Amino acid sequence: MKHKPGKKIKVNRIPERGFYDSETINKIIDEALYCHISFIQDGHPFIIPTIHARMNDHLVFHGAKASRLLEQISSGEEIAVSFTILDGLVLARSVFHHSMNYRSVVIFGKGKLIENKIEKLTALEAITNHILPGRWNDARKPNEKELNATSVVSVKIDEASAKIRSGPPKDEEEDYDLPVWAGVIPFSKKFEQPEEDLKLKSGILLPDYIDKLIKSKS
């Protein structure tokens, strides 16, 4: 699916960095470990970082039933969500052409509370496994009391665009002769060796899916 770039979502500055196809957009949403949600409350702009999962063309979020964010999202008012992955510092010869290599997505949508218990559990499973694939099946599932204390909302992606910069710096022709180091400093996220809980029962080995996460993301 290709999102039609409306006025809100169109990448105006440096249009060749804009992408509107679902494949590009979904890949960035799925790779991002967390996102930032922007919303309006009492006429003020708010912003909150949170974790997410994508289920087809919907995003799901969870939180304490009493939280401002969840209350706001489930009200059905429009929200904007940003997913940003930094890939590197781009050092040009001139300050003006310095940049970052990044992959970012902004989506607009409206939220709806998930009331059905099965749908709620499915969304929580998606959120848990988004961060750490395999974790849901290993950990203790939410009981009735925990489920009741948790709100889960679903947001249909109404509009979306990605903005991507990659590659080396671009300098003014006359600057290539300057004695200034130029290039890219790649940036990566890295999971370190797990720190076992001091109260861990003896005999519990580190599960394979955690070992896999560390090896794949470092």
Added chain:
Amino acid sequence: MKHKPGKKIKVNRIPERGFYDSETINKIIDEALYCHISFIQDGHPFIIPTIHARMNDHLVFHGAKASRLLEQISSGEEIAVSFTILDGLVLARSVFHHSMNYRSVVIFGKGKLIENKIEKLTALEAITNHILPGRWNDARKPNEKELNATSVVSVKIDEASAKIRSGPPKDEEEDYDLPVWAGVIPFSKKFEQPEEDLKLKSGILLPDYIDKLIKSKS
């Protein structure tokens, strides 16, 4: 300075994670490589990732004169800015108690265009050196044309709070006996070895300040 936690900024959920002193807040702002700005335009919530620097109790941002973000910030309407540093995944025995270790800040403020040339250059220097200390003195400074194409705005931090979680998971008493691995997977940012621009003039060595960045942040 201690920020007075107003209604917008107060950490209501799990209040022991809330901090309102400038020292804690400034350290997170200064360590974050980039931030997300939330603002309202034509009644819609918007969100844009960008880089920043802090100059005492002000934030400075820059961008193309024509950009939506800079136009909006310099209009003087309120914005909210979020700075988020992920420190680790917190794996509890129950799904419900899973969490992240993080340090995050949200500030509210109003922007003002910096018109004075010296102040503008000082802010651009702060932004450049925020990402890579020492870079400003090495690279070619902006000329008149580049300065004119760039807008720089200053935002006084009117309200701010930090939210921090650290340490091991906390489980329900009865869950400590479950055969589930629990602990923290630390997460760190990492700069990799720099990739020299293919057009780099021969004989230009990697500057010490870049070497220092890589060693300090990996």
